[in-house]
Amino acid sequence: MRHSVVRVPRKLALATALATTITTAALSPLVNAASEGDRVILDAQPFSMLETSSIVTKSMALDALRQIQIEAYGETYDITLERNTRLTQNLANQVGSNVELYKGKINGIDESWVRISLVNGVATGAIYNGLELLLIDQYEEVQQQLAPVVKSDMKSMSSQQSVIYRLSDTLDNTTCASEEVSSVRQRYLSFVDDIKSNVASFDTAAMTADRQVNVVIVADTQYVASSNGDTNGQVMSQMNIVDGIFSEQVGVQFGIQDIIALSNNGTLTSTNSSTLLNQFRSYVNSNLRNPGLAHLFTGKNIDGNVIGIAYMSAICSSSGVGVTQAGGRGTMGALTAAHEFGHNFGAPHDNQSRSACASTPGGFLMNPSLNGSDEFSDCSLTQISNTLSRASCLVDATPTPTPTPTPTPTPTPTPTPTPTPTPTPTPTPTPTPTPTPTPTPTPTPTPTPTPTPTPTPTPAPDCVEGALDLNSVSPYSGTNRGDYDVAPNGCSITLTDNIWRISDIGYDINENTQITFQFRASGRGEIMGVGFDEDRSASEDRIFRLTGTQDWGISDIRYTGNGQFQQMTIPVGQYYTGMNMGFVIANDNDNGSGNTVTVANVVISNPDDNGDGDEPPAPGPEGCINLEDVVPFSRVNTGDYESSGCDINLSGNIWRATNETFTITADTVLRFDFAANGRGEVHGIGFDEDGDASADRIFNLSGYQSYGIRDYRYNGGTQSFEIPIGQYYTGEGFRLILVNDKDYGWGNNQTFISNIRLSN
Structure with missing residues (x-):
């Protein structure tokens, strides 16, 4: 049985009144819900966090507690946070340093829960204060949903700042034909009373507490496109909220087994909700190992009005799948996903005829429409409890206490049929010779394949002069389902199954740049090749597809080595140029496995720079300022x-200056490498001749304040800058100024500056 959530079009007639058309779904499994396009946020405030404990430095342990303070709607919340490492513990290298996931509670409110995510320093999340849910979204995500008067009040906000608002201050189709806003709030408060009494009477501890379900999240190309180059961070932020709802109410935690960002949707093409759900189930059962649940985060506009669909009571089965229109929907995408996971867990729709929870009021999470609630009803929790009692795929969230509940033995009875081999003694005499030949052939094939792969990786080519060290690589394009191995000499890397990697060191590519390398491919992949890129999003005009079945990338140069190493040269500079570009290795196979790519002895050169031979670009400049x-x-x-x-890392609200002074002439050029991990008010660099900050002296490279010179902007990664500073000001006795400014909010902003040089 499938359940889905759909949207109903609606118009806001006045700022204080709502005129809504509500369609009923009669006996159809599809029911009504609000669309993001029709959603209106009646009230919101700028969001900021003040850290009340000691400054958290880069070297602090990940499990250190953080004390923060948040003010919203006249209330001050003192909150204790810790890293939510459990949610992503299976993801290994997929969690970048730009993603921080936190969980916690409001001090003194036992029934509260908090989930906050920081992606590139931008906060999103949810706070349940014991009475209602407060949502935190990036201003850019919700800007078009703000009521005109609210949007006017916030017109000076940067797109990178966040806002906080009450879920009860959102208008959707929970309101009837024409209803005053005040009554919406009153009815919401009555919902809260129902929630409190229902939850108080329901013993969640009686369920499988301290248990965990693992989930695979697949993001289609439309979702990837909506995630601003950080698919993993967006998925983790939304799942952090889902985890909060289920951990606190159901007693089951989520663990993300894998995040698969598709570079091609393959068979997942339909915009019909039922068809797409079936396509996704087939995709999961053919290509993935479903650890308990699998969910598709899509950016498609499903059916024009449907925002989610899932199979009922399907956890731990081949139908344990669901689809959520989550792309570009921030925290509301997370609430929709929680609704669909609720169906997988066994919760039907509340307040719907012929449902097990038909008599439940429509004020809870499993209402057919999005209604301003994150709470499961008493009926939903009962249905979920029944399903979980039969769920065999749940694992222990805490290894020590869980052995007691004996859910592990439950699978053991299943092997009881296996003891039926008791009859084996009878056939033992006859079968004895039979098994003997059986094992014999088995070893025979085993040794045959084993030697073949073994020599392949073992003879990693010896390093040649100038070869790149491939030890320092990171995930690229969100595709990380496979594995990789770097040879001991560091000059060779092998990628297996569906995986892309990019070097942590960036290189300058000019029109003369070329690369030479050794390349080997085996198996049937979709995109197998190399390239350079300045960010972490797959770019078709940056990757050379040397072999593979998919028509994607630059295919002018082809691999013909038939499983053996082939020496290759690519004149990259004839295709594109750029600064600080990482070297990319691609081994893409969204719908299969067993494909491998090995790249060795990569040498980058500019043969025609000065006519005296190949000159690899130096990643690090010399003569830098100490x-x-x-x-x-x-x-x-x-x-x-x-x-x-020559390196410095600034954290929190801090400015620093050198003791050394410099003379700046009209010809002086400033060069340096720069990265910002976190969003402050001003991340930058400049010079000054006195002890006071001067806006006409500081280059604001990143940050949401308009302070300083903003002619040069930071775009991500480690970026190399070249600024003709003498064209802005000249003089003697200038000190170098390094800026990481954040007067208000939580001091998680960081600035990394290195290899600073001045030349005339």
Whole structure:
């Protein structure tokens, strides 16, 4: 049985009144829900966090507690947070340093729960204060949903800032034909009373508490396109909220087994909800190992009005799948996903005829329409409890207490049929010779394949002069289902199954740049090749597809080695140029496995730079300014910093200046490498001749304040800058100024600056 949530079109007649058309779904399994396009947020406030404990430095343990303070709607919430490492513990390298997931509670409110995610320093999440749910979204995500008067009040906000709003202050189709806003709030408060009494009377501890279900999330190409280059971070942020709802109410935690970002949708093409759900189930059963649940996060506009669909009571089965229109929907996408997971867990729709929960009021999470609630009803929890009592795929969230419940032995009885081999003694005499030949052939094939793969990786080619060190690589394009191995000499890397990698070091590519390397491919992949890119999103005009079945990428140069190493040369500079581009290795196979790519002895050169032979571009410049002897500047010193030689890392609210002074002439050029991990007010660099900050001296490279010179902007990764500073100001006695400014909010912002050089 399938359940889905659909949208109903609606118009806002006045700022204080709602005129809504509600369609009923009669006996159809499809029911009504609000669309994001029709959703209106009546009230919202700028969001900020103040850290009330000591400054958290880069070196702090991941499990350290954080004390923060949040003010919203006249209330001050003191919150204790810890990293939600359990949610992503299976993801290994997929969690980038730009993603921080937190869970916690409001101090003094036992029934509260908090989930906050920071992706590139931008906060999203949810806070349940014991009475109602507060949502935190990036301003850019909800800007078009704000009521005109609210949008006007926030017109000075940066798209990178966040807003906080009450879920009860959102208008959707829970309102009837024409209803005053005040009555919406009153009815919501009555819902809250029902929630409190129902939850208080329901013993959640009687269910399988301290249990975990593992889930695979698949993101289609439309969702990937909506995630601003960080698919993994967006998925984790939304699942952090889902995990909060289920952990606190159902007693079952979520663990993300894998995030698969598709570069091609393959068979997942339909916009009909039922068809897409069936396509996804077939895809999962053919290509993935479903650990308990699998869910498709899509950016498609399903059916024009449907936002989710899932199979009922299907956890731990081949039908344990669902689909949520989550792309570009922030926290509301998370609530929709929680609704669909609720169906998988066995919860039918509340307040719907012929449902097991038909008599339940329509004020809970499993209402057919999105209604301003994150709470399961008493009836939903009972249905979920029945399903979970039969769920065999749940694992222990905490290894120690769980052995007691004996859910593990439950599978053991299943092997009881296996003891039927008791009759084996009878056939033992006859079968004895039979098994003997059986094992004999088995070993025979085993040794045959084993030697073949073994020599393949073992003879990793010896390093050639100037070969790149491939030890330092990171995930690329969100595709990380496979595995990789770097040879001991560091000059060779092998990718297996569906996986892309990019070097952590960036290289400058000019029109003369070329690469030479050894390449080997085996198996049937879709995109197998190399390239360069300045960000982490797969770009068709950056990757050379040397072999593979998919018509994607630059295919002018082809691999013909038939499983053996082939020496290849690509004149990259004839295709594109750029600064600080990472080297990419692609081994894409969304719908299969067993394919491998090995790349060895990659040498980057610019043969025609000066006519004297190949010249690999140097990743690190020489003659840089030493940053170990820096002093406070501009009286802003509440943050922290770490420096070593030509590198410095600034954390929190902090400015630093060199003791050394410099002369800037009209021809002076400033060069350096820069990265920002977190969003502050000003991340930048400049010079000044006194002890006060001057806006006409500081280059604001990243940050949501309009302060400073903003002609040069940071776009992500480690970016190399070249600024003709003498065209902006000249003089003597200038000190170098390094800026990581954040006067308000939680001091999680960081700035990394290295290899600073001045030349004339």
